[in-house]
Amino acid sequence: MRGRCSPASFTDSLPVAAGVFLCFAATLGAIPGVDLWWQLAAGKLIWNTGSVPHTDSFSFTARGRPWVVHEWAADVLFYLIYTKLNPTWLVFLKTAVIGGALSLTLLLSLRRSQRHWLASTVACFTALAGVYFWDVRPQMFTYLFLAVLLLLLDDFRSNHRIASLWLIPPLTLVWANLHGGFIVGTLVMCAYLVGDILDWIVRGEAERKKSLLLVPTIAAGLAASMINPYGWSLLAYPFKLTAHPQVMHIIIEWFS
Numbered sequence: 001m002r003g004r005c006s007p008a009s010f011t012d013s014l015p016v017a018a019g020v021f022l023c024f025a026a027t028l029g030a031i032p033g034v035d036l037w038w039q040l041a042a043g044k045l046i047w048n049t050g051s052v053p054h055t056d057s058f059s060f061t062a063r064g065r066p067w068v069v070h071e072w073a074a075d076v077l078f079y080l081i082y083t084k085l086n087p088t089w090l091v092f093l094k095t096a097v098i099g100g101a102l103s104l105t106l107l108l109s110l111r112r113s114q115r116h117w118l119a120s121t122v123a124c125f126t127a128l129a130g131v132y133f134w135d136v137r138p139q140m141f142t143y144l145f146l147a148v149l150l151l152l153l154d155d156f157r158s159n160h161r162i163a164s165l166w167l168i169p170p171l172t173l174v175w176a177n178l179h180g181g182f183i184v185g186t187l188v189m190c191a192y193l194v195g196d197i198l199d200w201i202v203r204g205e206a207e208r209k210k211s212l213l214l215v216p217t218i219a220a221g222l223a224a225s226m227i228n229p230y231g232w233s234l235l236a237y238p239f240k241l242t243a244h245p246q247v248m249h250i251i252i253e254w255f256s
Contacts, residue, residue, distance in 0.1 A: 013116075
C-alpha cells in the first residue's frame with residue numbers, strides 16, 4: 001500500500017511551508033541603492049587591480065587615509081553579478097541569502113520547540129519586521145552564516161555531533177572575508193561556552209562539559225578569520241566601528 005499523508009502531518013507541514021514562503025517573499029523587493037554604488041565601485045577597483053586597497057582612493061578630504069574593506073569579497077561578488085549577469089540577479093541573491101537565513105532560523109526554532117505554528121508565526125513576524133533591512137548589503141551574509149552557525153552548535157549540543165564543529169573554522173574563514181560581522185559568531189560561541197560551564201559547575205550537568213570542545217573550535221575559527229587581506233587587524237575592526245560615535249548615534253540601523 002502507498003503511504004498517505006495523515007491530517008496531522010499535513011497541518012504540521014502547512015504552517016512551515018507558509019512560513020518559508022513568506023520568509024523568501026518578504027525579501028523580494030527593489031534595491032534602494034543606499035550603499036550599493038560604492039560597494040560596486042570598491043568591487044570594480046579590486047577586480048581591475050587584482051588587490052584589496054588599504055588606503056582611501058575615492059574621497060577628497062580623506063584620500064590616503066587607512067581603509068579597511070572588511071567586505072571586499074562581497075563587493076567583488078556584487079560587481080561581477082552586476083556587470084557580468086544583470087542587476088536583477090542581485091535581488092535574487094538577496095532573496096536567496098536572507099530568505100535562507102530566515103528559513104534556517106525557522107528550522108532551528110521548530111527543532112527546539114516542536115511547535116510548528118508558533119515557530120512559523122514568529123519567523124513570519126521576523127521576516128516582516130526586518131523588511132527595512134533586507135537590502136543588497138554584505139551584512140546579509142552575516143545573517144545567513146549566523147543561522148548556519150546556530151544550527152551547527154545545536155547539532156553539537158543536542159545530537160553530540162562533534163563533526164559539526166569541524167565546519168565552523170572554514171565557515172568563519174569565508175565569513176570573515178565577506179563581512180566584518182563574523183566576530184558575532186565568536187561571541188556567540190563564547191556565550192554558549194560560558195553558559196554550559198556554569199550549568200556544569202552550578203547545576204552539576206556533567207554532559208555540558210563536552211562544550212569545552214568549543215575552546216579549540218573558537219581558537220581555530222579566530223585563526224581562520226585572520227586569513228584575509230588585513231590579517232589580525234580585522235579582528236579589531238568591528239570593535240572600532242561600534243565605538244565610533246557617528247556610527248552609533250547617526251546611522252539608523254545602529255540605533256537601540
